[in-house]
Each structure stands twice: as C-alpha cells, then as structure tokens.
Amino acid sequence: MSTANQSWAKRNRMTITPLLFLLPGILFFVAYVVFPIFQSFNISLYEWDGLGEATYIGAGNYQELLTDRNFEISLWNNVKWLVLYLLAIPAGLLIALLLNQTVPGIRLYKSLFFFPFVISQVVVGLVFSWFYLPRVGLLNALLTSLGLESINVLGDPTLATYGIIAAGLWPQTAYCMILYLTGLNAVDPEQVEAGRLDGAKGVKMLWYVILPQLRPATFIAFVVTIIGALRSFDLISIMTNGGPFGSTRVLSFYMFEKALSEYGFRMGYGSAIAVVLFFIMLFFIAYFLWSMYRDEREARR
Amino acid sequence: MFPKPIQKQSRAAQITYQSLLPLALIMWLLPLLAVGLFSVRPLSDFTNGNYWGMPSSFEFFNNYGRVFFESDMPRYLWNSVLITVPTVVGAVALSCMTGFALGIYRFKGNLLIFFMFIAGNFVPFQILMVPVRDLTVSAGLYDTKLGLILFHVAFQTGFCTLFMRNFIRALPFELIEAARVEGVAEWRIFWYIVLPLMRPAIAALSVLVFTFIWNDYFWAIVLTQGPDAQPVTAGITSFNSQFVAQYHLMSAGSIVAALPPVAMFFMMQRHFIAGLTLGAVK
Known part of the structure; x- marks a missing residue:
C-alpha cells in the first residue's frame, strides 16, 4: 500500500508540489481578500448594525443611494480625484527629465525629490494642513508677503477638495518621477542618436522617440495613480475629516463614516457604497489585467 | 541619453542648471x-x-525629548515595529512559496491563480472592511496586533506574489531542469537553488512592505483602538489631541512618526526602487 502511495505521489509530484507551495498563501488570501468581497456583496442587501439581527431588504440600500445627496457629492469628488490625480504622471515625467543628468550630487537630488513618497499619508496630511493654516501656515505667509489676500483652503467647501488633492499629488508625483527615471535609464541611446540625425529634438524627440520607449513606465504610473486616487482616504480623514459640511467626502471615506463612525453603524449601507466603489475600480482592474494578460501571452515560453 | 547631457551645452546653461537645482529642491x-x-x-x-523668522532659541532636544518622554509616542512606535516586522517576514515567506509555484510549474489554473492575486491586490480596501472587521472581532483579535498582522500578511501576499513570480520567471530555467535531471527533490530545488537566487527580490520586497505597513492608517483605525495595539500612524492623532495647537510638539511628533521608513529608504535605496518599479522597468 505504502509503495503504491509513494509512486502515486511521485508520479504526480509536478502537480502536488506547486499545490502544496501555494496552499498557505491561497488560504490566507482567500480568507481575508477574496471571500470578504463576496460577503460584502451579500451584506449590502441587508440592514445591519453589525451586532444584532440583520434584516434582508433586497436592493433597498441601493435605492437609498440614488436619492442620497451626500453619496452624489462623494461620487463627484471621486471623479475630481481621478482626473486631477492623473496630473502626477506628466508632472513626474517633467521632474524626471529635469533630473536625468549626470552632475555631481545628482543621486542625492533624485532621492530627496523622491522621498515625500516614503512618508506616510497621515504625516503628509498633517504637513499640508499646517501649510494651509489660515494664520500660521506658510502658504498664507507667502500670499500676504506678495500682497495677496490670504485664503482658508481647508475651510472653504469649494476649495477644500482641491487642497487635499494637491497634497496627494505631492507623493504621487514623486512616485511617477522615479518610475520615469528608471525608464529613462533604459532608453536606447542609438535611437536617440538616430533621431538627432533626423533632425528631431526637444518636444518632437520626446513624443516620437522617447515616450514610446517609456511605455512600460507609463503603464505602471497609470495603474498606481488610478488606484491611489480611488483609495484616497488617509488624507481626507486627517485633513478635513470629510468637512467642511461634508464637501470633501469621497466614496471610500463616506463608506467608512456610514459603517463605522459616530454617524451610526450601518454596515449594509456602507457595504453598498463599497460595492459601487468596487465596480468603478473593476472597470480599471479589468483593463489592467487584460493588458498584463496580453504581455503574458507574448512572453510565453 | 535624453534630454541632451548638460555637459554638451553652453557654460551659461550649465551654471543655470546647477544653481536652479537646489532652488527647485527647496520649493519641492x-x-x-x-x-x-x-x-x-x-x-x-x-x-x-x-512663525517664519529665526527661532528665538533652538529647542530641538527639548521638543523631541518631550515627544519621547511625555507622551505615548514610544509605545506607538514600538507597536508599529511589532506589527511591521512580523508582517514583512510573513508576507515575504508566503510569497516566496507562491511565487515559486506559479513561476516554475505549469499546471492548469496557474495563470488564473496568478491573476486572482493581482486582481485582489487592486481592490478598494473598503469592500473588505466590514467582513474583515467581523472576522477579526469573532476570532477575538480585535484591538490586538496579531489581528492586524494576519490581515496585512494576507493582503500583501497579493502584491508580493506578483513581484516574486515575475522575478522567478526571469531566472535561468536551465538550472532547475539540470537539478531535476540529477534527481533533486522539488523542495530541495526551492530551498537550495531558487531561494538563494531570490535574495535581491527578498530585499526589495522587505523594504517595500515595511514602508507600506508602517504607513498604513486605514486598517489601523478599523482593527485597533487604543495605545495597546495601535501603530504610530493612528497614535499620532491622539498625540495631537494631547498637544492641541502646540505646533512645535505636533511637528516634532510627526517627524518622529515619519522617520523609520525614510531611514529605511535611504539605507536600502537601490532595493527600494527595484521593488517600486515591480521589476518591470529595468
């Protein structure tokens, strides 16, 4: 019996070994990531305070979303985040081009330009909320010294979201910069020379010769920026806590507020908001996976 | 090289460039x-x-001393260490294994499992929040470091698997085939051949995951509550309410909270950047 077992194991070892190696990772990932996604779908169909009995209400939560003014504001703010956050990509490219030289000390410059990305978003949020302070902040000190009127960025419902996005762009631009700097390292010098001989320079060279070669960097910059924009939570929580008058909420923040804060424990309603956010993200995830799948097919050995 | 090397341009351009650099950095x-x-x-x-003139006295030691001796800051920092380090070890260990399995073996569903890891890694945290919190509470791990660690390990495994698998794919496959011909057992191939070659990937992922986890705020406030388990990102808010409007102390506090990943970055820069570019941009 044991020899039969052994030979079965031996015969199938090329299937069994990878499964054994995958098992712990998959178990963890399914329990904490994959399964909860479906649970959230389910919870979004209930009215539930997280403790007592859950009541099935079908699409009730989603119907409520349709008429929820705060949901609308959050969704609209998410759009602003998505669009404006993409500015990090050209800004990162610009700084990368500026720093792609070999002068003494340039390595240190590159690291110092990059390091806002390493700081936690909580601290970035604090740093910028002090920067914006009406009386004490550096921004207003600069404005008044230029003879301009001081502004209360985070206290003004029309400005606050833009102020937070600007804070978010700071580390995100640094991230895109480093992606492009590594990309520029790999640019083929012969193609650049050939371009020069053909009379291409400046913007033309950038557009026709350099950018096509930077496509992998642009792709990753795009992926991380979209995800970063839709995940924005820390900055909002630290800088305005959704205010003033709820004007800076985004879906991820509004969901948290509904499900877990003093506004009440509405797990079902919160989950419904999360499901909407998930579907927005799914649109992008599908595109990312499709591009990766294409590359994978090409790289098959 | 693009743009044109500054050395090939006029002396004036060179001087302008060199003097604009520090200015740009200060602005940044x-x-x-x-x-x-x-x-x-x-x-x-x-x-x-x-606010903006010369400080009337230099209170570096005083201010930072108070952060360390008159607040819960050291406790929060230590919590951060106790959460971050086990997470790094756990996620890197798990993903060495998953990356090996997905990178070396061909079997049905390989790509499907790989894409599950990638896709899961992109989802918004909020869709996991209610169930994960529930799971943690019912396991009796709410407001414990272990509860946070377990979730972080699981979630980071997605990203780490992506990285490890691509790294292993780029290793010379002949080495493994040669070992198989010699009759070396599969787990020995993993331990003695592949793992030593993965050292750069392990280093890159370790610094990267360290930074991600140290800087995490969302899960810290969802899964923990007080100074017993909260990491420094969450603790800084209670620190700030202890020293409301005392900007000198709040500033010192945030600098202390931000420092460990910054130090990590400057020490392990090369690995860090290799990790960030996912190894895809060489």
Whole structure:
C-alpha cells in the first residue's frame, strides 16, 4: 500500500508540489481578500448594525443611494480625484527629465525629490494642513508677503477638495518621477542618436522617440495613480475629516463614516457604497489585467 | 541619453542648471521644511507670532525629548515595529512559496491563480472592511496586533506574489531542469537553488512592505483602538489631541512618526526602487 502511495505521489509530484507551495498563501488570501468581497456583496442587501439581527431588504440600500445627496457629492469628488490625480504622471515625467543628468550630487537630488513618497499619508496630511493654516501656515505667509489676500483652503467647501488633492499629488508625483527615471535609464541611446540625425529634438524627440520607449513606465504610473486616487482616504480623514459640511467626502471615506463612525453603524449601507466603489475600480482592474494578460501571452515560453 | 547631457551645452546653461537645482529642491520640500523649522521652535515663538523668522532659541532636544518622554509616542512606535516586522517576514515567506509555484510549474489554473492575486491586490480596501472587521472581532483579535498582522500578511501576499513570480520567471530555467535531471527533490530545488537566487527580490520586497505597513492608517483605525495595539500612524492623532495647537510638539511628533521608513529608504535605496518599479522597468 505504502509503495503504491509513494509512486502515486511521485508520479504526480509536478502537480502536488506547486499545490502544496501555494496552499498557505491561497488560504490566507482567500480568507481575508477574496471571500470578504463576496460577503460584502451579500451584506449590502441587508440592514445591519453589525451586532444584532440583520434584516434582508433586497436592493433597498441601493435605492437609498440614488436619492442620497451626500453619496452624489462623494461620487463627484471621486471623479475630481481621478482626473486631477492623473496630473502626477506628466508632472513626474517633467521632474524626471529635469533630473536625468549626470552632475555631481545628482543621486542625492533624485532621492530627496523622491522621498515625500516614503512618508506616510497621515504625516503628509498633517504637513499640508499646517501649510494651509489660515494664520500660521506658510502658504498664507507667502500670499500676504506678495500682497495677496490670504485664503482658508481647508475651510472653504469649494476649495477644500482641491487642497487635499494637491497634497496627494505631492507623493504621487514623486512616485511617477522615479518610475520615469528608471525608464529613462533604459532608453536606447542609438535611437536617440538616430533621431538627432533626423533632425528631431526637444518636444518632437520626446513624443516620437522617447515616450514610446517609456511605455512600460507609463503603464505602471497609470495603474498606481488610478488606484491611489480611488483609495484616497488617509488624507481626507486627517485633513478635513470629510468637512467642511461634508464637501470633501469621497466614496471610500463616506463608506467608512456610514459603517463605522459616530454617524451610526450601518454596515449594509456602507457595504453598498463599497460595492459601487468596487465596480468603478473593476472597470480599471479589468483593463489592467487584460493588458498584463496580453504581455503574458507574448512572453510565453 | 535624453534630454541632451548638460555637459554638451553652453557654460551659461550649465551654471543655470546647477544653481536652479537646489532652488527647485527647496520649493519641492517647502511644506516639509516648514514643519522641520516648527519642530525646533520654542512655544513662545508661536505666542509672539514669530512663525517664519529665526527661532528665538533652538529647542530641538527639548521638543523631541518631550515627544519621547511625555507622551505615548514610544509605545506607538514600538507597536508599529511589532506589527511591521512580523508582517514583512510573513508576507515575504508566503510569497516566496507562491511565487515559486506559479513561476516554475505549469499546471492548469496557474495563470488564473496568478491573476486572482493581482486582481485582489487592486481592490478598494473598503469592500473588505466590514467582513474583515467581523472576522477579526469573532476570532477575538480585535484591538490586538496579531489581528492586524494576519490581515496585512494576507493582503500583501497579493502584491508580493506578483513581484516574486515575475522575478522567478526571469531566472535561468536551465538550472532547475539540470537539478531535476540529477534527481533533486522539488523542495530541495526551492530551498537550495531558487531561494538563494531570490535574495535581491527578498530585499526589495522587505523594504517595500515595511514602508507600506508602517504607513498604513486605514486598517489601523478599523482593527485597533487604543495605545495597546495601535501603530504610530493612528497614535499620532491622539498625540495631537494631547498637544492641541502646540505646533512645535505636533511637528516634532510627526517627524518622529515619519522617520523609520525614510531611514529605511535611504539605507536600502537601490532595493527600494527595484521593488517600486515591480521589476518591470529595468
């Protein structure tokens, strides 16, 4: 019996070994990531305070979303985040081009330009909320010294979201910069020379010769920026806590507020908001996976 | 090389470039420099309205000393260490294994499992929040470091698997085939051949995951509550309510909270950047 077992194991070892190696990772990932996604779908169909009995209400939560003014504001703010956050990509490219030289000390410059990305978003949020302070902040000190009127960025419902996005762009631009700097390292010098001989320079060279070669960097910059924009939570929580008058909420923040804060424990309603956010993200995830799948097919050995 | 090397341009252009660099850097880091300046000021500067002039005295040791000796900051910092380090070890260990399995073996569903890891890694945290919190509460791990660690390990495994699998794919496959011909057992191939070659990937992922986890805020406030388990990102808010409007102490506190990943980055820069570019941009 044991020899039969052994030979079965031996015969199938090329299937069994990878499964054994995958098992712990998959178990963890399914329990904490994959399964909860479906649970959230389910919870979004209930009215539930997280403790007592859950009541099935079908699409009730989603119907409520349709008429929820705060949901609308959050969704609209998410759009602003998505669009404006993409500015990090050209800004990162610009700084990368500026720093792609070999002068003494340039390595240190590159690291110092990059390091806002390493700081936690909580601290970035604090740093910028002090920067914006009406009386004490550096921004207003600069404005008044230029003879301009001081502004209360985070206290003004029309400005606050833009102020937070600007804070978010700071580390995100640094991230895109480093992606492009590594990309520029790999640019083929012969193609650049050939371009020069053909009379291409400046913007033309950038557009026709350099950018096509930077496509992998642009792709990753795009992926991380979209995800970063839709995940924005820390900055909002630290800088305005959704205010003033709820004007800076985004879906991820509004969901948290509904499900877990003093506004009440509405797990079902919160989950419904999360499901909407998930579907927005799914649109992008599908595109990312499709591009990766294409590359994978090409790289098959 | 693009743009054109500055050495090939006029002397004037070179001088302009070299003198504009530090200026640009100062502009770029201005909000941070402001906080740095705040953190060495005495309280009296703020009451006298001296925000941007020279500090009337240099209170570096005083201010940072108070952060360490008169608040819960050291506890929060230590919690962060106790959460971050096990997470790094756990996620890297798990993903070495998953990456090996997905990178070396061909079997049905390989790509499907790989894409499950990638896709899961992109989802918004909020869709996991209610169930994960529930799971943690019912396992009796709410407001414990272990509860946070387990979730972080699981979630980071997605990203780490992506990285490890691509790294292993790029290793010379002949080595493994040669070992198989010699009759070396599969787990020995993993342990003695592949793992030593993965050292750069392990280093890159370790610094990267360290930074991600140290800087995590969302899960810290969802899964923990008080100074017993909360990491420094969450603790800084209670620190700030302890020292409301004392900007010199709040500034010093945030600098202390931000420092460990920054130090990690400057020490392990090369690995860090290799990790960030997912190894895809060489």
